[in-house]
Amino acid sequence: GDSVTQMEGPVTLSEEAFLTINCTYTATGYPSLFWYVQYPGEGLQLLLKATKADDKGSNKGFEATYRKETTSFHLEKGSVQVSDSAVYFCALSDRGGGFKTIFGAGTRLFVKA
Amino acid sequence: EADIYQTPRYLVIGTGKKITLECSQTMGHDKMYWYQQDPGMELHLIHYSYGVNSTEKGDLSSESTVSRIRTEHFPLTLESARPSHTSQYLCASSETDRWDEQYFGPGTRLTVT
Numbered sequence: 001g002d003s004v005t006q007m008e009g010p011v012t013l014s015e016e017a018f019l020t021i022n023c024t025y026t027a028t029g030y031p032s033l034f035w036y037v038q039y040p041g042e043g044l045q046l047l048l049k050a051t052k053a054d055d056k057g058s059n060k061g062f063e064a065t066y067r068k069e070t071t072s073f074h075l076e077k078g079s080v081q082v083s084d085s086a087v088y089f090c091a092l093s094d095r096g097g098g099f100k101t102i103f104g105a106g107t108r109l110f111v112k113a
Numbered sequence: 114e115a116d117i118y119q120t121p122r123y124l125v126i127g128t129g130k131k132i133t134l135e136c137s138q139t140m141g142h143d144k145m146y147w148y149q150q151d152p153g154m155e156l157h158l159i160h161y162s163y164g165v166n167s168t169e170k171g172d173l174s175s176e177s178t179v180s181r182i183r184t185e186h187f188p189l190t191l192e193s194a195r196p197s198h199t200s201q202y203l204c205a206s207s208e209t210d211r212w213d214e215q216y217f218g219p220g221t222r223l224t225v226t
Contacts, residue, residue, distance in 0.1 A: 036215075036217075042220070043205070043219050044203070044205075044215075046215070046216075049214065093212075099163065099212050099213075101213060101215060103155070105155045106153075106155065108154070
């Protein structure tokens, strides 16, 4: 079945450092790919989305490109802030699998001032 | 801004008690979901609904039950709480046309003693 694998955390960075969180997927169909973010004490929020190969999703300085050839959707940000400290989830949805979303295990990011 | 609410936010209850976790959304979304989030952060789908009078079990077996009598309301009930039910419960919803973009509530943290 479909699955999502993302890098284990925690990831600890200094403010203004470059961020990459790796995500790879397996899917039988043509999934849409997502990054969600969960701040402490809150639910998940959709951060960005890409629906087809070579699409780039972007929001709040974060971006990720749908790479079908490497089945990847890595999250990047050029300069992180303390306020970016959160848990990041990679996810996919495929209509062929019913109206459900498959989430990765989450990667916790700590940003130090 | 998403309008999806969960009550209570925190609940500590004794073994054997019956509990209902409330979830309401004001966006008119037809699809709603319940996830259980373990301490390692991973999300597990336990119930979902495509609309009024529709409920389905998710990928993780759960002793809880749900109902969907009104579009905006999707409560989750545990008839007899046990310590193994201690977890974070997240409710989410999505609309018909953008079913794969989920809006999450803030969660209920349940502790069964």
